[in-house]
Amino acid sequence: xxxxxxxxxxxxxxxxxxxxxxxxxxxxxxxxxxxxxxxxxxxxxxxxxxxxxxxxxxxxxxxxxxxxxxxxxxxxxxxxxxxxxxxxxxxxxxxxxxxxxxxxxxxxxxxxxxxxxxxxxxxxxxxxxxxxxxxxxxxxxxxxxxxxxxxxxxxxxxxxxxxxxxxxxxxxxxxxxxxxxx
Numbered sequence: 001x002x003x004x005x006x007x008x009x010x011x012x013x014x015x016x017x018x019x020x021x022x023x024x025x026x027x028x029x030x031x032x033x034x035x036x037x038x039x040x041x042x043x044x045x046x047x048x049x050x051x052x053x054x055x056x057x058x059x060x061x062x063x064x065x066x067x068x069x070x071x072x073x074x075x076x077x078x079x080x081x082x083x084x085x086x087x088x089x090x091x092x093x094x095x096x097x098x099x100x101x102x103x104x105x106x107x108x109x110x111x112x113x114x115x116x117x118x119x120x121x122x123x124x125x126x127x128x129x130x131x132x133x134x135x136x137x138x139x140x141x142x143x144x145x146x147x148x149x150x151x152x153x154x155x156x157x158x159x160x161x162x163x164x165x166x167x168x169x170x171x172x173x174x175x176x177x178x179x180x181x182x
Contacts, residue, residue, distance in 0.1 A: 040082070042117060043061075043079055044083070044088070044106065045110060045114065045117030047100055047106065051099050051100060053100065054073065054098065055097075058070075061076075067138055070138075084100075088102065088103055088109050089103065090103055
């Protein structure tokens with residue numbers, strides 16, 4: 001139990017380098033820490049393809065990582081600044097956003113780390129063939145949040161009904177019964 005009287009089941013909420021890496025059994029519910037340099041390698045690899053701003057980099061890393069790695073702004077933006085300080089990236093303002101682009105030295109660094117970047121993204125491939133429930137739940141959460149923020153009152157009520165029905169169906173599934181929608 002933690003200091004709040006709850007079981008924490010080993011989930012500490014701190015991920016070195018700002019990465020959330022999900023792997024393991026039960027469709028990807030396990031967690032482990034990523035090495036501090038992984039976000040740097042990923043950024044170099046992605047910028048070798050095209051210039052991007054920080055939000056695009058976070059989305060691309062999440063997508064390439066099959067939703068199993070989610071970089072935080074607190075990891076991506078400092079990494080971009082560090083790469084800029086090292087002369088590997090230039091950052092320019094474009095349409096109100098800061099666009100990161102590799103310098104020649106950055107392109108060379110990306111080439112020398114290409115194998116490491118490939119390994120980094122390959123490590124996120126599901127190995128056991130089980131559906132990645134965590135990723136699916138994350139996508140459901142994102143859609144629910146969009147309805148909550150931008151939906152009409154009727155859409156919010158309908159979304160609540162859909163979510164409640166999904167919860168009931170999952171419990172029926174666990175009880176060995178066939179949910180009504182199957």
